[in-house]
Amino acid sequence: MKIGVIGGGAWGTALAQVAARGGAPVTLWARESEVVGAINDAHENTRFLAGVALSQSIRATSALADLADCDALLVVVPAQHVRAVLTETPVGKTPLVLCAKGIEAGTRLLVGEVARALHPAAPIAVLSGPTFAHEVAAGLPTAVTLACADPAIGATLADRLAGPNFRPYASDDVIGAEIGGAVKNVLAIACGVVEGAGLGQNARAALIARGFAEMTRFGVARGAQIETLSGLSGLGDLVLTCSSTASRNFSLGLGLGQGKRAADLLSDRLTVAEGAFTAPVLREAAAEAGVDMPVVEAVCALLDGAEVQAVIGALLARPLTRE
Ligand SMILES: NC(=O)C1=CN([C@@H]2O[C@H](COP(=O)(O)OP(=O)(O)OC[C@H]3O[C@@H](n4cnc5c(N)ncnc54)[C@H](O)[C@@H]3O)[C@@H](O)[C@H]2O)C=CC1
Ligand SMILES: O=C(CO)COP(=O)(O)O
The missing domain is CATH 1.10.1040.10 (N-(1-d-carboxylethyl)-l-norvaline Dehydrogenase; domain 2)
Structure with a gap:
């Protein structure tokens, strides 16, 4: 299962590191060209997660089109930018895992609701919990809620992201x-x-x-x-x-x-x-x-x-x- 990560801030980078465990390929879209360059050249996000040696299987890109071949997309841009970025992303029926925490100004929609409105064919999941990015990137023990209305898709995503120190707990309560x-x-x-x-x-x-x-x-x-x-x-x-x-x-x-x-x-x-x-x-x-x-x-x-x-x-x- 190839994971794409949308957002090269601290949390997107830490989640890319989680998804790249064992050398699995991960494509990470970042908005800043210097972040893309630093990750591809030096395997470090010097701007948002400095000091963490990133997996060589993470490939950064400035082109959302490069996410088209992914089997699931983690959405990790700040809440107020989710709509603009997802509007430009090739999604189709690919599951979207919302990882930003916020409510959209103006519409008062949760980010999962924004995603559902833009991409109605895509299954929606939410990954959330007590997760300081620097601790996750350092491999410290962390547990999260992984909520998805479809239990089979939720279980597949949880299996893919789980590791010895990263434990997703399943839920069907996306809104909660x-x-x-x-x-x-x-x-x-x-x-x-x-x-x-x-x-x-x-x-x-x-x-x-x-x-x-x-x-x-x-x-x-x-x-x-x-x-x-x-x-x-x-x-x-x-x-x-x-x-x-x-x-x-x-x-x-x-x-x-x-x-x-x-x-x-x-x-x-x-x-x-x-x-x-x-x-x-x-x-x-x-x-x-x-x-x-x-x-x-x-x-x-x-x-x-x-x-x-x-x-x-x-x-x-x-x-x-x-x-
Ligand atoms: N940092 C953390 O420990 C955690 C963060 N989160 C959530 O993840 C989301 C992303 O936060 P971080 O990765 O911490 O970000 P960050 O604070 O490390 O970096 C800022 C991010 O905002 C992006 N950005 C700025 N202007 C933008 C625009 N116009 N369009 C698209 N993106 C833009 C930057 O490219 C960068 O990725 C937030 O909703 C945050 O609450 C969730 C769990 C942990
Ligand atoms: O959501 C987070 C930890 O779970 C990160 O919190 P801050 O955005 O306040 O740094």
């Missing part, structure tokens, strides 16, 4: 797997704020638990299964990204909590902090679904430039309620 990854990025920003503002470990734990309640309310309203939200792609990823400065979303929140301006923190980023794009779309989607998401609203306010203490004060001043 997507919602966990999209929402946790916004909550990770909130946890970074707590750290940056020096609010303590109690506050962070409370935020993880109350944030998870928001994720669950929203997920259930959109048809997700609670078991998925409390699994690897939901709670698992929430715990990871709410606890570590290795998370770009947590780091963004850390800066906000220290009083830096969102515009300044975002302006010179080379890498993506998806939560900053997802937050306003999630706020709209939650309002549309009639779901209360106060932590998400607080993150939106901070991204819009509100003052940290005022936002935290307003969160804590909400009327007392039942858990």
Whole structure:
């Protein structure tokens, strides 16, 4: 089974490395010509995943047409670019595995829904979970949710990607797997704020638990299964990204909590902090679904430039309620 990877950022490169285990051929499409050159010439993605010696069986390309002979395509460009890139990709009936975490601005569609609308004949799967790219690329033990409505296709993909230190767990809940990854990025920003503002470990734990309640309310309203939200792609990823400065979303929140301006923190980023794009779309989607998401609203306010203490004060001043 020949795997194609669309997206040469840190995560696309790490997943290409996973798929290339044992010398299996992998084609990796990258947008930047210097990334394509560095991978083909030096077997390293010096821009997005420096220091990792990549398998020689990964061949990088700047031409989406080169993915035409692949048996499955992993889609790993940031969520806001999935539509543009998939529009240009030869897909047909090839299974698409969505690995980006976010909701499309404007349409409020999850990336799997974008893919399904563009390529209705392609089976859709979602790979999501607690997966820092640098750890996966280093071969450290990692488990993910691999969700696909068709169990046979899901099992084939899981078998192809699994390795001694990379364990996909099967699910048929594509929506649930997507919602966990999209929402946790916004909550990770909130946890970074707590750290940056020096609010303590109690506050962070409370935020993880109350944030998870928001994720669950929203997920259930959109048809997700609670078991998925409390699994690897939901709670698992929430715990990871709410606890570590290795998370770009947590780091963004850390800066906000220290009083830096969102515009300044975002302006010179080379890498993506998806939560900053997802937050306003999630706020709209939650309002549309009639779901209360106060932590998400607080993150939106901070991204819009509100003052940290005022936002935290307003969160804590909400009327007392039942858990
Ligand atoms: N880095 C990680 O540890 C993980 C990332 N993800 C998700 O994977 C997705 C990709 O993130 P990373 O690989 O980390 O990216 P990255 O932050 O390492 O690199 C940025 C990526 O964005 C791409 N890009 C920028 N502008 C673009 C455009 N106009 N059109 C298409 N692509 C464009 C760049 O080519 C590059 O591939 C995100 O949704 C992220 O949430 C998921 C799990 C782990
Ligand atoms: O999704 C991730 C880990 O599962 C990566 O998190 P960040 O995008 O916040 O770095």
